[in-house]
Amino acid sequence: MTMQPWFPEAKLGIFVHWGIYAVDGVPESWSFFGGDLSRDTYMKQLKGFTASRYRPEDWARLFVRAGAKYAVLTTKHHDGVALWDTARTDLSVATRSPAARDLVGPFTEALRHHGLRVGLYFSHSDWSHPDYPTVRPSVLQRPWVDNRFAMPAPGQEEPERWERFLAQVHRGQIRELLSRYRPDLLWFDGAWERDERQWRMKELREEILKLRPRTVLNGRMLGHGDYATPELGVPILPPEGPWELCYTIGDAWGHQPGDTAHKSVPELVRVFAETIGHGGNLLLNTGPREDGTIQPDHAERLEGLGQWIRRNQEAVYSTDRGMPYGHHYGPSMLAGDRRTLFLVCFDPPRGFVEVRGLRNTVRKISVLGTGEELSHRVVGGFPSHRIPGVVRIDAPTLCDPQATVLALELDGEIELYRGQGAG
Known part of the structure; x- marks a missing residue:
């Protein structure tokens, strides 16, 4: 697997967890998967998702000041809600929320206008589509995934529906993202609920690179990605090849008003320096409000990290x-x-x-x-x-x-x- 040279040279990316979960400030997707609230209650947040103050140019300028070279937007989390006008399902903010428009396109345009590489997050899992929970893996690697949103009860599998989901939704939406937005990076998540052969991961990689040969693929493809993705802590023994630490400014990924335990600028500088010293990139997360604004505490941290990077950029980029x-x-x-x-x-x-x-x-x-x-x-x-x-x-x-x-x-x-x- 050949890594595109821009990725290990980038050092800092910004992760953006934005979706309807910001309306009530609940954990993204997991809040209904785990039973903290019903799926119907969770989906009612669609009515409050306005994106009324969404200014992707402001985001891009902030990310540049932070010293980032790329950013990754959650185009679809495990809840199945797309941030673009997908033709593959009827569940998108473009058709079901007051936002009533594609939010991914403006993001990609703003990033490119400011010289940033475009990353798009996409969850393999889809806990809303009726054809998704229709097959079980041969081995439950994580027993807690034996959940009716994720898979059927033993003996109730419907393989033909799973194949339909793969072809029409999973592959179909990935092709939409590739053809419409030409991402530099596809950041996958949620592969733990199936076996590699069930996902057809090798074939998926081949199809993506046939359509967009220079696309970087993260490691959550069950052996078919380009780099490792440890989470929430700098590894004691770093991966041998390219890698990226995804890390939160607070404790949550999406916007939660009660999440006020924000890391200080010195803490973020320490994590960043330890990460690049071990040969990795830092993918630092922020969760915008439902209206599209980034909370001031997060912007302040990003600005502070960027100031340190500018003072020491000789030791950051191209190292x-x-x-x-x-x-x-x-x-x-x-x-x-x-x-x-x-x-x-x-x-x-x-x-x-x-x-x-x-x-x-x-x-x-x-x-x-x-x-x-x-x-x-x-x-x-x-x-x-x-x-x-x-x-x-x-x-x-x-x-x-x-x-x-x-x-x-x-x-x-x-x-x-x-x-x-x-x-």
Whole structure:
């Protein structure tokens, strides 16, 4: 699988969970799946979904100021409600809500106008379509999915209806998104309710790439995606290949008025730095209100993250994953030529910053954002065994309030010592 080069270079994307669930501020889809309210009550939110202040140009400008290079919109969550005028079902905000129009097209146009890549989220699951809950997987990987919105009772399967759903709705709506909006990225979700063979995932991938050969596909395709998608926490051991952490500003994905536990800008900077230091992208989520406005607390966090990125952009874009932990107490990134090492310091250094196992000679050290040059010395080591000493860097005079980044210019491509030392 060949990854499109723009994706690992992007570093930051914005996830937008927007749908009728914002009307009453309930969990998206899960609130009726789990029985917290009836499906009829949930669907009554269609009547209150207006998108009356939806200004996708404002969204795009905010995302640019945040430092993002792409954004992903929930075109259809597990509830089956489409944000575009789909010809495959009658369940869309274009036909069943006061919004009464396609909301996906303006989103894609605004992003492209501001130089952002277009990502469209689409759930494989559809807990509203009558033909969806008609077959069971051979193995229930997650027992709680044995739910009448998701699958029939044992012995009540109707395979012909499942095939009709796949052909007319699942494949049909994906083809609509591809042909109408030409997304750079398709972000799938909800594949856990069927086996790979039931979804025909291999065939789906082939069909998508035949229609749009450069489309990036996320990992929720049961082995047929392009990258991994851990959720809500930076992995201790990051995936080997391309990956992306999807993460919320608050606790919820969609807009919920009671969700006020917003992460601070320093918290988001930390998660972002740890993610890109491990070689991943951060897909940071916001949930607009039903009218299409992004709440000020979320906009403030996005602006704050963007300010830090601008101060330190040399260490963000066009960099690769840095050193494994243990060489430096914090994330690190490498410039594309592997001759500049960036060290992230979350706390103001006391006295000095230390780098272990660096075989290179350090030619120059400076602080991003201020340009201050720092002195350093090498302590210890065992040169006859090619075991390097510890590089101790004088603490900077001024530190960034979120995280200070030091740039170490090396005498060549980075070379690390990973042994146990001489006895």
